[in-house]
Amino acid sequence: MGPVPWTVNSEIYPEAYRGLCGGMSATVNWISNLIVAQSFLSIAEATGAGPAFMILVGVAVVAFIFVAVFVPETKGLSFEEVERIWQERPQRNRGVAAVPDQKEPLL
Structure with a gap:
């Protein structure tokens, strides 16, 4: 798994979080x-x-x-297209979730 974080980091994270996520991936890699x-x-x-x-x-x-x-898979996709994939994924999974969105915390 050593090279996976370095390859994935360069492509999948949104630009705003790329540094933070890259650091977290590197930390998990070295701890592993x-x-x-x-x-x-x-x-x-x-x-x-x-x-x-x-x-x-x-x-x-x-x-x-x-x-x-x-x-x-991100082969041949631009950074904008990859960001769109990550934005669409939670929306697509929202309909499958077992627990509906709630405004009040559960006790």
Whole structure:
């Protein structure tokens, strides 16, 4: 997943939030790297190298599925068109939401 945030950051965030979102993605990327680096040897020692790598394969497969399902294709689109995709997506999902918009907070 290392190169994904850098590729996605350059295309999907609205211009107003690009810096903030890029920083958040970089932070998540480096924290993920830290977790893997700190836990891999312990997991490999406890379960063996094969199962330890299979855990990482499982994480990578879940991450791939997440990206394939939730990240829109932006090839050949301008920044304005990508912003429009992100603006239309919440409106499209609003009709599917189980909880209607409410003006008063739930108790």
